[in-house]
Structures are given as structure tokens and as C-alpha cells.
Amino acid sequence: MAWARTNLFQSIGSSIATLAFGAVVLWLLPPLLSWAITAAVWNAADGEACRQHQDGACWAFIFAKFDYLRFGSYPISERWRVNLTEAVGAILIVWLLWPEAPRRGLAALLFFAIYPIFAFVLLHGSHWLGLAVVDTLLWGGMLITVLTAAVGIVFSLPLGVLLALGRRSQMPTVKLASVLFIEFVRGVPFITILFMANAMLPLFLPEAWAPDRLLRPLIGMVLFSAAYMAEEVRGGLQSLRHGQHEGAMALGLNYPLLMGLVILPQALTLVIPGIVNNFVGLFMDTTLVSIVGLADFLEAMNNAMKDPAWSGPTIMPTGYVFAGMFYFVFCYGMTRYSAFVERKLAKGGKR
Amino acid sequence: MRALVDANYEDTPAIDFIGVHKWYGTFHALRNINLTVRRGERIVVCGPSGSGKSTLIRCVNRLEEHQSGSVIVDGVELTRDVKRIDEVRRDVGMVFQSFNLFPHLTVLENCALAPIWVRKMPKREAQDMAMKFLTRVKIPEQASKYPAQLSGGQQQRVAIARALCMNPRIMLFDEPTSALDPEMVKEVLDTMSELAQEGMTMMVVTHEMGFAKQVADRVVFMDNGEIVEINAPAPFFEHPQHERTKLFLSQILH
Numbered sequence: 374m375a376w377a378r379t380n381l382f383q384s385i386g387s388s389i390a391t392l393a394f395g396a397v398v399l400w401l402l403p404p405l406l407s408w409a410i411t412a413a414v415w416n417a418a419d420g421e422a423c424r425q426h427q428d429g430a431c432w433a434f435i436f437a438k439f440d441y442l443r444f445g446s447y448p449i450s451e452r453w454r455v456n457l458t459e460a461v462g463a464i465l466i467v468w469l470l471w472p473e474a475p476r477r478g479l480a481a482l483l484f485f486a487i488y489p490i491f492a493f494v495l496l497h498g499s500h501w502l503g504l505a506v507v508d509t510l511l512w513g514g515m516l517i518t519v520l521t522a523a524v525g526i527v528f529s530l531p532l533g534v535l536l537a538l539g540r541r542s543q544m545p546t547v548k549l550a551s552v553l554f555i556e557f558v559r560g561v562p563f564i565t566i567l568f569m570a571n572a573m574l575p576l577f578l579p580e581a582w583a584p585d586r587l588l589r590p591l592i593g594m595v596l597f598s599a600a601y602m603a604e605e606v607r608g609g610l611q612s613l614r615h616g617q618h619e620g621a622m623a624l625g626l627n628y629p630l631l632m633g634l635v636i637l638p639q640a641l642t643l644v645i646p647g648i649v650n651n652f653v654g655l656f657m658d659t660t661l662v663s664i665v666g667l668a669d670f671l672e673a674m675n676n677a678m679k680d681p682a683w684s685g686p687t688i689m690p691t692g693y694v695f696a697g698m699f700y701f702v703f704c705y706g707m708t709r710y711s712a713f714v715e716r717k718l719a720k721g722g723k724r
Numbered sequence: 725m726r727a728l729v730d731a732n733y734e735d736t737p738a739i740d741f742i743g744v745h746k747w748y749g750t751f752h753a754l755r756n757i758n759l760t761v762r763r764g765e766r767i768v769v770c771g772p773s774g775s776g777k778s779t780l781i782r783c784v785n786r787l788e789e790h791q792s793g794s795v796i797v798d799g800v801e802l803t804r805d806v807k808r809i810d811e812v813r814r815d816v817g818m819v820f821q822s823f824n825l826f827p828h829l830t831v832l833e834n835c836a837l838a839p840i841w842v843r844k845m846p847k848r849e850a851q852d853m854a855m856k857f858l859t860r861v862k863i864p865e866q867a868s869k870y871p872a873q874l875s876g877g878q879q880q881r882v883a884i885a886r887a888l889c890m891n892p893r894i895m896l897f898d899e900p901t902s903a904l905d906p907e908m909v910k911e912v913l914d915t916m917s918e919l920a921q922e923g924m925t926m927m928v929v930t931h932e933m934g935f936a937k938q939v940a941d942r943v944v945f946m947d948n949g950e951i952v953e954i955n956a957p958a959p960f961f962e963h964p965q966h967e968r969t970k971l972f973l974s975q976i977l978h
Contacts, residue, residue: 619787620824624838624890625814627806634837639828 409694420683431687435695438677445513445668451498451505455516458492462523470710472717485527496520509587513668515699517587521594521659521669522703526652528595533602534641538632540607551603558600563658566593571665590662598655605647609640642718649711653704671696736799738763738894738925739784744793746779753779754790755950761894766926768936768957771946772972777929780946781896784927785809785816798893814842817887821899823879825871825886831858832867835886843890850889857885861915877908881915888919895919897928933976937961945969 381391412429414422415436423431435442444452465488468480496516498506512520539551558566570593574584584592613636621635641648663672674692677683739761746754753776761767769777782788783795786802786809795802797812825834835854839845845853858864861881863874871879880900887895897916901909913935920926920939930936936943936957943960945953947968953960961977964970 614822616820616822616824617826620820620826622787623785623813623816623818623820623824624886625810625842626838627810630841634841635826639826642828 414687420685420688423683423687424685427686429687430691430694431683431685432691434677434683434688434691437683438680441677442514442670442673444516445673446511447507447513447516448505448511451507454495454498454504454507458495459516459519462488462492472714489527509585512587514673515670517662517667518659518670521591521662521667522656524591525594525598525655525659529598529602529651529655530648532595532599534606534637536599536603537606537610540603541610555600555603558597559604563597563661564664566597567661567665569593570596586665587667590665590667594655594658594662597658598651601651601654602648605644605651606640608647609642609644610636612643613639645711645715645718649707652707656704656707657700670699736763737761737796738765738798739927740794740796741780741783742794742796744783744790744795746776746783746788746790753949754783755948757793757951759944759951759954761925761927763893763925764923765941766920766939767928767942767944768940769927769929769944769946770931770933770936770972770976771952775946776949777944777946778898781898781927781929784894784896785813785818787818814838814890815892816894816896817890817892818896818898819880819883819887819900821902823871823876823883823903825879825883827871830868830870831863831874831882834871834882835889838886839889854885854889857888858882860888860918861885862911875908876904877911880904880908880912884912884915884919894925894927897926897930899929899931901930901932931976933961945972947972 382388408428409430412426414426414429414431414433417423417431417433417437419437420431420434423434440449440452444455447455462484465480465484468474469477469484471477474480494502495504496507496512497509498504500506536551536555539547540555542548542551567590570589571586574589574592578584617635617639618631621631626634659669660671662669668676674696678688678692737760739759741757741759744754744757745752755776757780759767769780771777779788783790783802784797786795790802798815800808800812802809802812825831826837829837832851832854835857836847836850839850839853840847843850855864855867858867861884863878863881863885866874866878866882871882874882884900900916901912904912909932913932916926916928916935917939928935928940940957942954943957944951945960945964945966945968952966953964953969955965960969961973964973
């Protein structure tokens with residue numbers, strides 16, 4: 374009660390805002406809950422029940438299509454491989470991101486060096502290991518979305534750091550190349566980059582090296598995101614006082630040590646919010662890979678909604694609300710984690 | 725070869741400036757500097773602001789590049805060769821006006837960083853040595869704190885300990901007390917005096933004339949980018965030879 378008085382009703386203005394917000398919630402929440410829970414169809418073999426209950430969501434549709442939304446056309450008998458890959462990835466990520474976890478260096482090594490090979494072999498298959506090869510044409514759904522986001526995040530940050538350092542380099546050619554790359558990519562829409570990656574990468578490379586149709590947009594995504602990352606990191610580098618460079622140089626630290634031990638740890642810490650902002654944007658942008666023919670999660674949802682057995686007026690809202698929740702969970706998770714890291718660093722290294 | 729070098733070690737100057745010039749654009753920052761610092765010698769450099777004294781000592785570890793003449797440190801001439809510059813920097817400690825401690829590392833980590841990564845010393849050993857030097861500058865109890873939690877005087881003593889951890893042959897001090905509150909100046913000067921008593925070769929840019937009188941073997945007075953006068957402290961303060969020196973001393977000593 375006392376809390377409510379000091380926080381919600383401490384002035385006339387705040388009281389009005391509280392009451393108005395409360396009224397909106399009371400007005401919107403009951404119909405929303407009714408639509409999402411009580412009036413929703415939870416169990417049905419096809420769209421008939423959903424067509425009869427038009428005032429509620431058709432969650433039965435999501436259940437029926439869940440495997441397709443998750444794996445796309447990945448062969449049913451091989452889907453355990455996707456599950457295993459994702460489970461191992463999830464364990465490694467938690468190990469890596471948990472600040473109190475033991476041996477996080479080992480986790481980093483496993484995740485960045487071993488896991489990509491492990492994931493590729495498992496998902497793509499290998500004749501030597503007796504795993505049937507699954508063409509990337511068949512991959513789809515959440516698998517594509519999560520894979521694209523993970524590859525984008527893991528590769529764009531280090532590449533962005535290199536570009537940021539390149540842009541501040543004393544060597545004119547390195548500097549020019551970095552500036553040209555960053556400014557070109559930032560001046561072109563992501564969709565254009567995707568089309569170019571799709572159409573032009575095969576032209577530049579010999580036939581035998583022609584990258585896979587899944588790999589091309591991944592490369593496009595990494596390059597696109599790296600340019601934005603570079604500018605974010607550059608902001609962090611510029612906000613450090615030059616004395617930090619001089620202090621490190623005077624101790625005899627060479628350039629890699631100076632950057633790796635003194636400058637980058639401080640610069641990256643300063644720009645965590647911006648970096649995570651880029652990660653969130655990257656996660657959203659994964660939906661665009663559908664325009665070069667990949668059936669990512671949202672595209673799989675669109676395909677699933679075309680099934681005549683499930684056609685009905687509640688299918689589309691249900692599908693998009695579910696899709697929205699899926700993206701929200703990942704992006705909100707990232708922003709929460711970044712806020713947690715910021716608080717932790719603020720506690721430790723006071724500046 | 726090594727033995728030959730060692731035999732001559734005491735005779736080779738610690739630092740040798742020969743006809744050094746430096747320009748910032750069109751501004752002539754150093755004009756024909758000739759100065760030889762012997763081993764174990766304590767040099768205090770003073771002069772009005774903008775006279776080039778900081779630029780001069782920053783040329784010793786190549787934080788500033790000179791454009792003509794030569795700077796020879798410990799028998800090694802400073803050129804564009806990055807490897808050689810890093811070698812010289814390892815053996816030349818520097819203490820800055822603004823401390824330049826690394827805020828993301830604890831005091832102990834600040835001190836042990838370069839021994840571990842540059843000298844390739846085992847971590848345990850480097851930390852033990854860091855504690856030894858922190859004890860010497862009388863702040864071992866602050867080892868696990870971050871620089872921002874320390875007072876200015878304490879931070880500057882950490883900076884001195886950090887430089888000493890590299891076991892330098894020469895120590896450079898660039899106005900080490902100018903950013904400190906008055907009550908903290910003494911603790912830093914005391915630390916520097918102790919270092920001088922142990923025979924460290926030191927080049928100190930400072931306005932602390934009391935320190936110069938007590939500790940310096942020679943005082944260098946600079947004005948307008950050139951060395952105007954070099955003398956032992958007693959004659960320097962009692963019988964300055966040049967008008968500019970007299971003017972400067974009258975302003976600074978009131």
C-alpha cells in the first residue's frame with residue numbers, strides 16, 4: 374500500500390497515468406486471455422474445430438505443424454540430428470555465458486573451434502560416419518532461423534572488431550579497404566546484399582568452390598552485420614583516452630597485446646548495449662533470407678498456413694502471434710543477458 | 725660478444741641525445757638537443773609550459789618520434805624498427821601525469837600484466853613480484869582493488885610499482901605530481917627519492933624544485949624547445965647563468 378502511494382500515486386499526474394494505464398490493461402487483457410486460452414482450440418485433428426470456434430486461437434494448428442515449423446523438410450528419420458546439434462549448442466552457450474561456470478575458456482574453445490565442425494557434420498551428414506547426407510535444400514524452419522542467427526552473431530563480432538581496427542590503422546591500404554567495405558555495406562539495403570551474395574558469390578569463385586545455397590546468404594549476413602558491428606566497436610575505441618595506449622606502449626606491449634589486453638576489453642565493455650542491439654537486429658533480419666529461397670521459421674509458418682485442411686479465419690492470427698512470441702523470446706533473452714552483464718561489470722570494474 | 729658489451733656497460737651512456745630536432749607540423753618543438761645521461765644519474769628537467777620538456781623525455785621511449793638527430797637508449801638507437809622500440813620500452817619505465825593505469829584490471833593485475841605477457845614470466849611469480857613492489861611503494865593492502873577506488877597519490881604509486889615490475893634500467897617521470905592534490909604530492913616524491921637512493925637512472929620532468937635540489941645530479945632548464953642551461957642543483961638555483969633561467973626561477977620560487 375505504501376509502495377503504491379510512493380510509486381504509483383505520488384502526484385496528480387502520476388495518478389492519472391496509473392489509472393489510465395490500469396484501465397487500458399483491464400479493457401484489453403480479458404479479451405486477450407479469452408482469445409489465447411479459454412476460447413482457444415487446443416486439440417483438433419484438422420481445421421474443422423477451429424472453423425467452428427472463431428473467437429479463439431487455433432493452437433491445435435501449431436501443434437499439428439510444429440515439426441514442420443521446427444525442421445522444415447528435414448527427413449523425419451534424421452531429425453534427431455538437429456535436436457542433438459541444438460541441445461549440445463544450448464549447453465555450450467549456457468556454459469559460456471554463465472559467469473560463475475568453471476573452465477569457461479574450455480567452453481569457448483569447444484564452442485568456437487570444435488562445435489561448428491561438429492554441427493556441420495551432424496546436420497549435413499557424412500558418408501564416412503554413416504550419416505546420410507541431407508541436402509541444405511531440405512533444411513528449414515527454426516533450424517534455419519537459429520542457425521543463421523548463431524552464425525551471424527559468432528562471426529560478425531570478430532570480423533567487425535577487425536574492421537574497426539582496420540579503419541583506425543596507420544597503414545593507408547588497410548584503412549582504405551576497411552572504410553570502403555564498411556561504407557559500401559552500410560550504404561546498401563540488406564536485401565540487396567542477400568541478392569548479391571546469392572547471385573555474385575558463385576560468379577567470383579570456381580565451380581568446385583561454389584558455395585552452397587544456404588552458405589551464400591550466411592556469408593551475406595555475416596558481412597552485412599560486421600559492417601555495423603565495426604562502427605559500434607569504433608565508437609568504443611574512440612571513447613578511450615589516449616593515455617591507455619601510451620600506458621600500455623610504455624610497458625613494451627606490442628600491438629596485439631596492447632589491443633587484446635588493454636584496449637579492446639575496455640572498448641567492447643563500453644559498447645555492449647550497441648553490440649546487443651545489433652545482435653537483436655540481426656536476429657530479426659534472419660526473416661529476410663526467405664527472399665533468396667530459404668524456408669526459415671517465418672517462411673515455414675507462411676507455408677504451413679496454406680494447408681487447405683487447416684484453412685480458416687483464425688489460422689493467420691494464431692500463426693503470427695506464435696511467430697511473434699518465438700522471436701520475442703530470443704530477442705528479449707539477449708537484451709536481458711546484456712543488462713545482466715552490464716550490471717555485473719559496473720559492480721566489478723568501477724571506472 | 726655479450727661479455728664485451730657487459731665490460732663496457734658502465735661506460736655506455738644510459739641515454740644519449742645527439743642533435744635532436746622535432747617538429748609538430750611547422751612548430752619546432754625540440755631544437756638541437758644534445759644531452760648525455762650517465763648510468764645511475766638523476767636528471768631533473770624543468771622549464772615553462774610548452775618548452776618541450778615532456779616531448780624530450782617522451783622521445784626516450786619513442787612515444788614521440790624525433791625527425792632528425794639520434795636518440796640512443798642503452799646503446800640502442802631508436803629508429804622506425806618497431807621490434808627494437810618494444811625492446812627499449814621493456815627496459816625503460818615511464819610514469820605519467822595522468823597515471824594511465826588500466827581501469828578494468830585490479831592493482832595487482834595492472835602490475836603483473838606486462839611481466840606475464842611481455843617477459844613471459846609465470847603468473848604466480850609475476851604476482852609475487854608485483855606484491856613485492858607494491859609493498860615497496862607501501863600499498864600492498866590495495867592489491868585487489870581497482871584503480872578508481874584509490875586516491876590519486878596511491879594510483880601514482882601503483883603506476884611506479886607497475887613500471888618497476890618490468891625491472892627497468894631507466895625510469896622516466898613525466899610531471900608525476902602535477903595531477904595530484906597537494907597533500908598527496910609528498911608520498912609520491914618520497915617514493916621517487918627512495919628509488920633514486922637505490923641508484924636508478926632517472927629522468928624527471930617536474931616543477932617540484934625541492935625534489936630537484938635534494939635528488940638531482942643535474943638540472944636541465946628548457947625554454948622554447950631548446951636546452952638553455954644544464955648544471956648541478958646548487959649552482960643552478962644559486963647562480964643561474966642565463967636571463968631566461970633567472971626569470972623562470974623567480975617566477976616559480978616566488
